[in-house]
Amino acid sequence: MSEPRQSLHGEWSSRWIFIFAAAGSAVGLGNIWKFPYIVGENGGGAFVLMYLLFIIAIGVPLMMSEILIGRRGRRNPADSVRALSEESQRSKFWQITGWFGIISGIIVMFYYGVIAGWGLDYVFKAAVGTFDGASPAAISQLFDTMITEPFRVMFWNVVIIAASVFVIIGGVKKGLETALRFMFPAMLILLLIAVVYAVYSGAFMTGLNFLFSPDFSQLTAQGALIALGHAFFTLSLGQGAIMMYGAYLPKRVSIPRTILLIAGLDTFIALLAGLAIFPIVFAHGLPAASGPGLLFKTLPIAFGQMPYGSLFATLFFVMIVFAAFTSAIALIEPAVAWLIERFAVSRKRAALLVGGLITVGSLGSVLSFSHPQTFQIGGLSYFDFTDQLTANTFLPLGGLITAVFVGWMMRREAVRDELGMMANFWFQAWQFALRFIVPLAVIIVFINAIGLV
Numbered sequence: 001m002s003e004p005r006q007s008l009h010g011e012w013s014s015r016w017i018f019i020f021a022a023a024g025s026a027v028g029l030g031n032i033w034k035f036p037y038i039v040g041e042n043g044g045g046a047f048v049l050m051y052l053l054f055i056i057a058i059g060v061p062l063m064m065s066e067i068l069i070g071r072r073g074r075r076n077p078a079d080s081v082r083a084l085s086e087e088s089q090r091s092k093f094w095q096i097t098g099w100f101g102i103i104s105g106i107i108v109m110f111y112y113g114v115i116a117g118w119g120l121d122y123v124f125k126a127a128v129g130t131f132d133g134a135s136p137a138a139i140s141q142l143f144d145t146m147i148t149e150p151f152r153v154m155f156w157n158v159v160i161i162a163a164s165v166f167v168i169i170g171g172v173k174k175g176l177e178t179a180l181r182f183m184f185p186a187m188l189i190l191l192l193i194a195v196v197y198a199v200y201s202g203a204f205m206t207g208l209n210f211l212f213s214p215d216f217s218q219l220t221a222q223g224a225l226i227a228l229g230h231a232f233f234t235l236s237l238g239q240g241a242i243m244m245y246g247a248y249l250p251k252r253v254s255i256p257r258t259i260l261l262i263a264g265l266d267t268f269i270a271l272l273a274g275l276a277i278f279p280i281v282f283a284h285g286l287p288a289a290s291g292p293g294l295l296f297k298t299l300p301i302a303f304g305q306m307p308y309g310s311l312f313a314t315l316f317f318v319m320i321v322f323a324a325f326t327s328a329i330a331l332i333e334p335a336v337a338w339l340i341e342r343f344a345v346s347r348k349r350a351a352l353l354v355g356g357l358i359t360v361g362s363l364g365s366v367l368s369f370s371h372p373q374t375f376q377i378g379g380l381s382y383f384d385f386t387d388q389l390t391a392n393t394f395l396p397l398g399g400l401i402t403a404v405f406v407g408w409m410m411r412r413e414a415v416r417d418e419l420g421m422m423a424n425f426w427f428q429a430w431q432f433a434l435r436f437i438v439p440l441a442v443i444i445v446f447i448n449a450i451g452l453v
């Protein structure tokens with residue numbers, strides 16, 4: 001079959017647009033804010049190693065399945081799965097994965113915009129030179145003060161939510177694409193600047209050791225669950241987001257190569273963030289287990305001491321907000337798409353409704369920092385609760401269901417057809433991962449973590 005020539009170019013550029021969109025959803029607060037802080041709380045190297053293992057053995061195979069479902073189904077996540085289960089004569093039950101996506105997207109947004117809001121506050125702090133020459137103690141204090149100002153945080157949070165809703169309504173897709181093209185290089189450069197600073201001025205070797213030399217006595221069942229959950233969270237898996245993007249992927253694009261690129265970039269950015277942050281932690285004797293404030297208490301120290309620091313700091317926090325923003329859009333979109341399709345409401349109304357719901361739901365996260373006694377659920381702060389419910393519960397469950405569906409339920413020919421030229425060995429390795437490794441790992445980690453409580 002001969003194809004028109006220009007489609008060649010079209011598909012090449014679509015592949016890159018897809019990569020940018022998927023990477024834009026994957027690279028976010030998870031990489032720069034969450035990864036370093038959970039590494040710090042869970043003892044360093046052994047946790048990092050486990051996380052890398054989960055990315056390779058679970059994240060990559062699952063991401064391939066999600067794209068495969070989306071590209072073959074060509075619809076929203078729930079309907080794609082339904083279409084594929086019909087194709088393979090399976091029950092409608094499997095579309096439940098789409099539900100997980102819609103619900104967990106919204107619950108993640110109950111705190112995601114709050115953290116992005118902190119970042120936005122820091123853009124302005126940086127721009128007026130607040131960090132210049134400030135002592136580590138003063139910088140810690142800045143953060144502790146900020147998070148207990150609910151009106152300030154809520155204001156920034158609403159700005160983030162409103163901006164996301166605005167983009168979702170208007171479909172400013174083109175602008176977003178261009179911006180993404182510039183965001184990744186800029187983010188890499190700024191992170192590298194921070195790492196170079198860490199090499200020269202921080203306790204770089206101590207940081208490197210902390211991140212990469214595993215001390216297995218630090219490994220806990222809870223840590224395993226957090227590493228597993230984060231592998232899902234950081235790649236935006238278990239949530240239908242990648243399925244949604246996969247639906248627009250041209251048929252001839254190689255799924256495995258595309259995934260390796262996205263997963264590689266995502267992991268690289270997370271590790272760079274760790275390399276920038278931990279040398280500062282150890283150079284200034286800060287606790288590695290500083291929790292959600294880790295990023296905000298460390299990097300401003302570095303920026304405060306380097307030449308043109310306030311410029312770099314401003315750009316850096318702009319990047320963080322931007323990375324969060326591209327993820328937020330992908331978190332909100334499934335719920336909006338679902339409302340439009342099921343209830344025939346307009347895009348505008350659907351987006352406003354979801355935005356309103358998120359605004360109300362995120363109040364609990366804002367207040368859980370200023371009024372920790374009141375805003376808690378089952379001994380966890382509201383913020384921690386929403387994070388753990390999604391990253392450590394819903395996402396792995398959604399991923400487990402997807403793995404079982406693609407590994408055991410879908411017709412083999414359909415799967416083979418979608419993956420195209422993949423070498424037999426890798427195809428079998430992939431199928432083995434879906435059939436056995438993903439389900440067993442999720443179940444074992446769950447059982448262990450529950451046994452601990």
Ligand code: TRP
Nearest residue numbers: 026028029030234236241327330
């Ligand atoms: N991957 C994003 C991050 O690391 C967060 C995220 C989780 C996400 N699930 C998602 C983003 C679904 C978009 C869609 O910050």
